[in-house]
Amino acid sequence: MKPDHLNLPPRLRGGRTAKRWEGQTLPASAPSVADKPRHLPRKQGRRISWKPILSIGSPLLLLIVWQAVTAFKLFPPEVLVSPTAVIAAFGEVITTGELQRHLSESLTRLAGGFTIGASLGLLFGLALALSKTVERLFGPTFQALRQVPVLAFIPMLILLLGIDEVFKIVIIAKAAFFPVALAAYDSVKGVPKSYFEVSSLYRAPWWVLISKILIPATVPNILAGVRLSLTRAWLVLVAAELIVADSGLGQMMEMGRQMFRLDIVMVGVIVAGVIGFALDRLFQLLQAHALRWKTA
Amino acid sequence: GEKPASTPAAKLPAAVTIAAISYTYQGKPTFNGLSQVVINQGWLEGELKKNGVALNWLPVPTSVGGPLINEGFAAKRIDFAGYGDFPALIAKSGGVDIRAITSSGQGNNAYLIVRKGLEAKSIEDLKGKSLAIHRGRPWELTLAKLLDSKGLKLSDFKIYNLNPQAAYSALAAGKVDAVFTLSEAILQEDKGAGTIIWSTKSNPEWKMRTGLFARTEFTTQNPELTQTVVNAYIKAAHWASQPENRAAFLELASRGNNPTSVLERDYANEGGDWNDHFSPIIDQGFVAHFDDVSKYTFENKLVQKEVATRNFIDPTFVNKGIDELGLKGFWKETPVTGPVQ
């Protein structure tokens, strides 16, 4: 190689270090030909990995602020319980076995209702997006019905379904159904025509069209719908447990509130948040897996 | 609501906030019981205004009334609240310093209604059957007393924890055999959903009691204001107690969940005079009831700390108010003087 006539600092010269110059200021005598690079410096080597720091740091910070606020009694301790009190309450409901019982009840209901609701929602949303007839027949009803709270139909549902588990599962399934159906409908509607054309050219049967083309093409949006539907299912589960149940996380929280045990309510909040978060992470991993093709 | 000033007496708070169970009537909140009478009379607002103090009403829906009021007391967002015995006790036990300063009369009836077609004459007949109740609500205590008296336990039934709306549907649909609830049971009976087989009319001592509760800090810092509020409630009780106002009062009350016809029957066959329904006096019965409730809730681990009623009931304001308003002897009961022993 010819001697470097560029008068650049050594680390800016060729070789393996090539990728390092980005984001560095070049010497005044050798102004960069580019306008200033606009990207985050992608430095190699001893760089700090901010991701874990930030993603663990931010909840931690929140916790510290919470503890501080309660320690200084900025709010009445009966209402804003401190993290330590929550931990104590947590220990209490664990040792009495109450939490485990409520949680397993809730999770069973959630699993049933959510699975049924989300999968039916996916199918219905796809049918709505793919068939003009289905869309014309059910579109308006769907759009109106998805805005109506299930709360309003409780007398009818009780009459039809009774008040046992079926009732709760149906309510949760209904809640999970709509966000997924909408997400599937809306994002499949947005799939470029060219994809349909290729599929039609090879006369791909509808299940291939759906599983190999439409779903991959809309993974992020449909999964976002599934994630929302999980949130809603959680929410409605708790609400349903308020209406008819003796057990479940929602019931635990509601009783906690009735009994002015806000520490127990907070335990419920945290458990619900953590479990929801974990389930949500699961979907994110699923999404990352489904979107390998973007980064592979 | 505004927080009251921390320095006593000299500085009055900008506003007094009273929370009470309310309903929505023609798109606007209508309060339950005497609070609406207080509002209609307008006397309290005028009195407070003279002192430059505003009056705020906080309407709370019945289904979440207890928790909302308790949290409001804890956050010092409300100063007074009219609500039930059980939630107030829970707050007190949970460290919120409040006390009962008037009674709202003899209390509310609870009913046991069984579904159509079920041959049950008494609670004993329901053994092994399904029974719906909304757990944690004040009338659960009444049920507990009823069961105790018959040597029964909750586990003798298939208990469904249902909120009232759901419970009535389930009853009508025959999905539960019985519901234990408040006066709406009469309405359900009228609609043909079931038959009432028991009520507190046969055991008035088990009725759920309500009263006006106040934040202790507020009452000690603003005794005059507190007295004004209490007087307003005594005046309202006085108005409601007069037989010629019966119809008007029932009309007000019918803006809630129950039509007048139901209320009439709820108030019927109670023995005693119409005016005794609204006695504000904190009498032996009232105190005994709270003693009882306090013991029961603690023994059944519904609350963590036992509440000493003597710190919880303060009849001084109501006694003074009755004197001031010249209403001594208007209501029959004998007032308790001084803290309960």
Place this chain on the structure above:
Amino acid sequence: MTLKTLNLNAFKPVWLLGLIPPVLFLLWWDHEAAKGGANALAFVSLAQVSQALADMLASGELGLSYGSSLGRALSGLLIGGGIGTLVGIAMGLSKPVEWAASPIYNSFRQVPILGWLPLIGLWFGSGDLSKLIIVALSAFYPTVLYTFEGLKQVEARLLDVGQIYRLNGWQTFWRIQWPAALPSIFTGLFQALAFTWISTIGVELLFSSGAGLGALMQQAQLQARLDIVLVCILFVGLTGFAINFLIKRLSQHVLSWRSIRA
């Protein structure tokens, strides 16, 4: 697909097809109501419902409650959706913001509103402000999620073009990322719309009582006035449908560049 062969599309004013399911439903409903007995408590006759509708309209009760709920739903949608979009943009554009915000966002999202009630009551009272906060929160969650996802999906090959023409951060966002994410953002908006309606009704039961369809419905249920409940449902559903329709029109206009199946 197979239904396509059912030549229903030849049916002329095709939008009338959409009326079939609700009409069938209503017929079934009236049939059930006519059976009497326990059914009469869960199903009321349509005649009763129309009577209730007329009464409520005449008394002005419906107008008042409806107006109040509609106002709450729309302002919640506007506030929650607006802030949600901004947060979604911040998370979508900046990795550090994403890393810091996403664990908190994703776990808070999962907490049932019930858990927040005491704290919201503590901080904001139990009046209209708290109701609005919860309604806005329900619009906030979906908009964040969809805005974020939409921005994440922007193709690198298109960003390359922006780089070639040296678009600055704002230009890149406004000319490339935003339009590319817009379809997804609209999906979020549609989701948010339903959530705000549902939470508007729900929140009226959780905080101080006052005007609102939710309060009306709750009380009607206790009074066993199913006719009133149904009138409320009708209004909730139809309004949701109408707003949905308007947003759909807007999206069709804004997204007219897409080459999608008709």
Place this chain on the structure above:
Amino acid sequence: MDYVPHSQIPGHKSRQTGAVSLKGIKKQFNFKDRELKVLSEFSLDVQPGEFVSIVGPSGCGKSTLLRLIAGLDDTYDGTITLDGQRVAGTSLERGLVFQDHRLFPWMTLEDNIGLALTNRNIPKDAKAKLVADHIALVGLKGFEKAFPHQLSGGMAQRAAIARSLVNEPKVLLLDEPFGALDALTRVHLQTELQRIWLAQGSTMIMITHDVEEALYLGDRVVVMQANPGRITHTVDVNLPHPRDRASPVLHKLKDEILAELTHVPEPSNPVVRLIKGDDQ
């Protein structure tokens, strides 16, 4: 036609800037856990105002090379300089016509071309005029308001060419710009490109699969081979511009390059080997 020359610089190669120099470029992709060597020890010096054509087999790394020069990718070894300055990031001085058109589907043709001028300090109406002129230049008058999905393949490619030209970059990198064009349009645009190049004295590096085109336009034709991508041959075309397409010199050179391209490469090149082997 009212097309106005881009710049007022008269004569050819009056600019003294626009020298592109690549030294020892190595580039690889991680591909299914193995490394795919795409460019290896690639070096090339382009004079200011020179027109270099690049020809080479499919997949030999031509597009990758242009991306590196454009500054879209900086994960490589070696140095790339423009007028002695190390290339870092993109710059308006270096224009690029992508192999696929990459028009933004949500912008009209007009807006797509206007995008290239976003960061140029020109009055609004001058911008509009520039855009209109370039739309006319590539024969798309009447389609100003069309969205990309309403254009034919060739029309989209022409729009992409217009977008890169409107900016008058010092160095223009073209990745098979005329691939989807019919003979007539192609000849027209070749002529236009040459005229603009002569007028502006800009440096051009063009990838093409049409050897004739490479020779007609290029001062030099660089022949690449694959696995890894490298220069195997460089042909200087010492004819003045504009040239006669029928010139026998060009014909001779064409045969030479085609022979070079179709010469059976060493077995390290699986792509071409398979193709040859196939040709039973």
Place this chain on the structure above:
Amino acid sequence: MDYVPHSQIPGHKSRQTGAVSLKGIKKQFNFKDRELKVLSEFSLDVQPGEFVSIVGPSGCGKSTLLRLIAGLDDTYDGTITLDGQRVAGTSLERGLVFQDHRLFPWMTLEDNIGLALTNRNIPKDAKAKLVADHIALVGLKGFEKAFPHQLSGGMAQRAAIARSLVNEPKVLLLDEPFGALDALTRVHLQTELQRIWLAQGSTMIMITHDVEEALYLGDRVVVMQANPGRITHTVDVNLPHPRDRASPVLHKLKDEILAELTHVPEPSNPVVRLIKGDDQ
């Protein structure tokens, strides 16, 4: 090479089916409130097993035409028949190579090609073999697991060709299939295409901008003009296959067609008029 011929039918044009007939085709697009006439009174009869090349200016409606034949668009006037049957919707009998590759970005190369076989009743391993053979055919061995964004432009185009061939359609429609390919790969794939055509006796309609290619492969070359798209000229190439690229007949025909293509069209053709006008 282990490539196995697609079908066992020996000899050329043994199939008696594959006749495509277009009669009075009119096609227009609604474009900004005005109608854009794209095809007008277009008629063409293609014999079973014939190879027809289509050349014409950019935007004259060639791709639109192929889409109509493929059955992707049915909003047109006139009739299109295959063996006397009116064409309705798509069919595995009519294959199409799109002008843009249209590989699915989330599928590997292998899966993209395999997609064409979803509806074919062949055992799984036979399918896998077919796919592998066709990947080899287009010289993409080693890239089976690559995603489309990891392929170069020409590689993606070759993958698209493989996808359309794997299916052995009775009628194959090709929209500039070799546009992005270098000379060598192009020649190889032309040869392969011809071999497959001869072996299968299928009908082929190919759009190309390379007149030489059109003549080398086609039994007939159809020359189109734009605004509206119509046939202005048809050239029969009465030479046996495979042909000698250097044949003087082909050269003569090429000059004829190029002359036709570059002939100044009537003024109703704005696109080409502008382009000509530009060429000062």
